[in-house]
Amino acid sequence: NRYQRSEQALLLALMEMVVNGVSTRKIEEITYELCGTEFSKSTISELCKNLDPIITAWNSRPLREKSFPFVIVDAMVIRVREEGRVRQRSVLIAVGINEDGYREVLGLMIGDSESEDSWSEFFSWLKQRGLHGVDLVVSDHHSGLVQAICRHFQGATWQRCQTHFMRNILDKTPKALQKELHAKLRAIFEAPDPRTARMLLNQVLDEYRDKAPKAMEILEEGFEDAIAVLELPEPYRRRLRTTNMLERLNEEIRRRERVIRIFPSRESGIRLIGALLMEQDEKWASGRKYLDMTEYFEWQKEISKKSKDKVISIK
Incomplete structure (x- = not known):
């Protein structure tokens, strides 16, 4: 318990690499120094039993309680060892700004690629958990991603980063x-x-x-x-015109990932990236508001009133 969750997840990934015989000499030295030499697959699985349920519960928590007018999405590519081969996988990440103006990490999922199908599965999962009230989605211009946004968030505006x-x-x-x-x-x-x-x-x-x-x-x-x-x-434009906020988060993840280079399994990827995102989420929840939403909701009311007036005058 000396280590915070993300540090535990990093150590577990290193231990898994050593036990599976896919670590470098340098990683072995670091791992033995931090964890001692007396560990096995069963030690790792025992330690994972403590950490995984916490991250899984956070990553699948209900999102119904508040609406999320603004959602920012991005993906990062990681390398994962699967069935003895190293494969490239995409980590799909979404951050939302809720009706109170606070940021929340909505969730992460490891997909086979950045295809429309992977993004669609990710957005369906967020909506099943209760994501609603989305007015604006900010992302890079990736054709599969943009198509999935159009399909899942009809009526929302897409802001290209x-x-x-x-x-x-x-x-x-x-x-x-x-x-x-x-x-x-x-x-x-x-x-x-x-x-x-x-x-x-x-x-x-x-x-x-x-x-x-x-x-x-x-x-x-x-x-x-x-x-x-x-x-x-x-007041809302500067913070919603790019995915820079998520890019900075990805950079934090990259710093840890560079130590590992290749994740020993998908689970270790979710464990480490999930732990890092969860820690960031906790900081945001106890920190300052990202945006004051008062003016936004007043502006929305004004727009809806104007469109009603227009309909009445046409009739």
Whole structure:
């Protein structure tokens, strides 16, 4: 009990690698120093019995109690040893901002890939646990993921992550133009409203269409989804325009994963990543609100009133 859950999970993964004979000399030395040399498969399974039920219960907890207007999703690729072979697997992760403005890790799942089927299974599972009231989903532009979002969150708005989008555009821009174009793209994304953003877009397209045709094609095609957040009241935009919050969380996971390099089993992946996410979730629950939701719900009421008035006037 000297170690917190994520440290226990990391040690268990190292012990499992040693017992299965797939560890390096360095990992053996670290493990023996921390855990002694007297451990076996049965020691590991006994220790897992203490940790796994806690992580499983947290990762499958009901989500019905509060609505989650904002959901941010991302995936990270890990390597897992399965049936004697090393395979790439995707860890699907969702974070929600609830009606009170607090962040929660909604859950994680290890999928075979980032396909539409994997994401669909993940979203179905979140909804079965009670996820509801989703108005905006933020993610990278991955075709399987976007299709699954459209299928499972009908009526919600999709916000394309501006960081990834900007990277996609600049990757297709000649090096000499990247710095100036970056500044102009920032101005578009930080525009006060969609109308101004479109005006700035047209100026950029006119200026760079011949100099960076591929980049302008990407910009024009993805523009509307990348500025979806501009429809929201101003205080909500900065924190909902990218998946950066989740990327930072993934970086924390990567720091531990680099020690292991290849997870000895799927279970060890869920155990370690789940423990890290659970610890972050507990910090968020006892920390400050991420967003003050008062203005958001007032804005929503106003919109719904306007649309009702419109229906009445049409009749």
